[in-house]
Amino acid sequence: MALYSEKVMDHFRNPRNVGVIEDANAIGEVGNAKCGDIMKMYLKIENDIVTDVKFETFGCGSAIASSSMATELIKGQPLSEVRKLTNRAVSEALDGLPDYKMHCSVLAEEAIQAALEDYEKRTGVTV
Amino acid sequence: MIYADNAATTRMSETAIETMTSVMRNEWGNPSSLYSRGQTAKEIIEKAREDIAAVIGAEPREIYFTSGGSEADNQAIISAAELGRKKGKMHIISSAFEHHAVLHTLNKLEKEGFEITLLDVHENGVIVASEVEQAIRDDTCLVTIMYANNEIGTIQPIREIGEICRRKGVLFHTDAVQAMAHIPVNVALDNIDMLSSSAHKYHGPKGVGFLYAKKNIVLTNVIEGGAQERGKRAGTENVAGIAAMAAALKEGIDRMPENAAHMTAMRDRLIAGLREIPHSALNGCSRRRLPGNVNFCFEGIEGESLLLLLDDKGIEASSGSACTSGSLDPSHVLLAIGRVHDVAHGSLRLSIGEDITEEEVDYIISSVKEVVEYLRGFSPIWRDLMQGKREFIL
Incomplete structure (x- = not known):
């Protein structure tokens, strides 16, 4: 019995959408170094659609995999859908996370919601 | 392995x-x-x-x-x-x-x-x-x-x-x-x-x-x-x-004298190699130390992801990070020697055996260097450290 599902290991070993978007118009950062995980999401939003998304994560295997999966789930999606993203959707897409790692998927949800709040603040638009 | x-x-x-x-x-x-x-x-x-x-x-x-x-x-x-x-x-x-x-x-x-x-x-x-x-x-x-x-x-x-x-x-x-x-x-x-x-x-x-x-x-x-x-x-x-x-x-105990001499030499080679990684630190005294123990903190990364990637490279090791202990706090040992949470999460313990070879030590060094650099490459903490938005601890 492995620690993580194949999906988690795949997203951990080959994380999608890693990096920074220099001209991102929505950035969300959550977590803290003291607790051992920080996630930062960079979104490029055009016409209410997430046209590009990248992430940076300091954290364990499931934190990196959760970030990667979350970016996949929102890329190309309208903001109305992105707003509905839950940690459950992230963990389910990863074929589950161990109980004590569920907070990693929560962090991914929070990072994206934080980016949307940043977008609202920058644009005055309510998502 | x-x-x-x-x-x-x-x-x-x-x-x-x-x-x-x-x-x-x-x-x-x-x-x-x-x-x-x-x-x-x-x-x-x-x-x-x-x-x-x-x-x-x-x-x-x-x-x-x-x-x-x-x-x-x-x-x-x-x-x-x-x-x-x-x-x-x-x-x-x-x-x-x-x-x-x-x-x-x-x-x-x-x-x-x-x-x-x-x-x-x-x-x-x-x-x-x-x-x-x-x-x-x-x-x-x-x-x-x-x-x-x-x-x-x-x-x-x-x-x-x-x-x-x-x-x-x-x-x-x-x-x-x-x-x-x-x-x-x-x-x-x-x-x-x-x-x-x-x-x-x-x-x-x-x-x-x-x-x-x-x-x-x-x-x-x-x-x-x-x-x-x-x-x-x-x-x-x-x-x-x-x-x-x-x-x-x-x-x-019969074999201790020769084993300890070999392991101490390999340990010191490993420590010297890992010390080349910038913003890293050996945990614990380098001299009053068990022949097989090497323990480092690397700033800007987390220990569990380091272990998983080392496992992929055929190296089995452990860490004092909270994620590997199943608790919210990192190792009480690292905290006791004054490492703050931020860097204690990025620890790696390598406890080598009697039969370790010089080639294996060198492979561990190059693998750890590679993995630390890779993880730092997309760590928001590392970015902040490099951009001067956060102060280096190590």
């Missing part, structure tokens, strides 16, 4: 496996039975007791077989506490970075009214003997200090502490689980009253260990139910495990 987690457990030696399987197959009697099958089994454990006593400077009747190091720690501490309680001495001295088998037992005693002093282990992870002396009070019933730390490998001044305790008339226990068969341990020379040891840390089987207790010490039972171990530890003896432990210990 390169197994670099020998502080967690070791591979059983061929000698130990042969001894164990032979005893299981041929000498399966109960040592408490009076017919000869039972008595033969009894002879096996008594021979093991003599052999173990001889290599640590004890008398056979001072060796009590247990299920391992944790049980031995529990029994030693509880026994000393009971002796102290009878005399109205309810103060115990220990250190902040002991194994949880010690710390959790002390927590339990604290709830029963004992007062516990945990000594500072300083930045180098080495206790100062004179600070033990200063902490001893009229009502101190026990000093319990580990021989060598399980995470950072630092070796404590056991002989000096033992000498102080003897002079002050205070019982001295040491958890020698990591030290035994890796560095010289002698209960007579080291002034030790009680000592815990676990077979699987020196190529013996899991589930067996022993407690050494000086002959005048009356032990308190942790497990009741029979007259085994002179009435101090009930339960039919793990005959095969005990025989294999004695065989592994003797072999380990």
Whole structure:
């Protein structure tokens, strides 16, 4: 019995959408170094659609995999859908996370919601 | 695979496996039975007791077989506490970075009214003997200090502490689980009253260990139910495990001089190589250190992802990060030597074995360098550090 599902290991070993978007118009950062995980999401939003998304994560295997999966789930999606993203959707897409790692998927949800709040603040638009 | 987690457990030696399987197959009697099958089994454990006593400077009747190091720690501490309680001495001295088998037992005693002093282990992870002396009070019933730390490998001044305790008339226990068969341990020379040891840390089987207790010490039972171990530890003896432990210990001690020399050289090569990684730090003193222990913190990364990627490269190691412990806090050992949470999460322990080669050490160095650099490449902390938005700790 492995620690993580194949999906988690795949997203951990080959994380999608890693990096920074220099001209991102929505950035969300959550977590803290003291607790051992920080996630930062960079979104490029055009016409209410997430046209590009990248992430940076300091954290364990499931934190990196959760970030990667979350970016996949929102890329190309309208903001109305992105707003509905839950940690459950992230963990389910990863074929589950161990109980004590569920907070990693929560962090991914929070990072994206934080980016949307940043977008609202920058644009005055309510998502 | 390169197994670099020998502080967690070791591979059983061929000698130990042969001894164990032979005893299981041929000498399966109960040592408490009076017919000869039972008595033969009894002879096996008594021979093991003599052999173990001889290599640590004890008398056979001072060796009590247990299920391992944790049980031995529990029994030693509880026994000393009971002796102290009878005399109205309810103060115990220990250190902040002991194994949880010690710390959790002390927590339990604290709830029963004992007062516990945990000594500072300083930045180098080495206790100062004179600070033990200063902490001893009229009502101190026990000093319990580990021989060598399980995470950072630092070796404590056991002989000096033992000498102080003897002079002050205070019982001295040491958890020698990591030290035994890796560095010289002698209960007579080291002034030790009680000592815990676990077979699987020196190529013996899991589930067996022993407690050494000086002959005048009356032990308190942790497990009741029979007259085994002179009435101090009930339960039919793990005959095969005990025989294999004695065989592994003797072999380990016989080979210690050459093994320690080789491992120390490999350890120092590994430390020198990993020190080249910017913003990293060795945890614990580089000299007063077990021959096989290397423990580093790398700023800007987290330990579990480091371990998983090293596993992909065929290297098995461990970390003191919270994510690997299942708790929210990183290793209490790293916090005790003053590492802050931020960097304690990025720790890596490599505990190499006797058969490690120079090529393997070099492969570990290049792999760790590669993985640390890769993880830093998308770490938001590392970005902030590099852009001056956050101050480097290491």
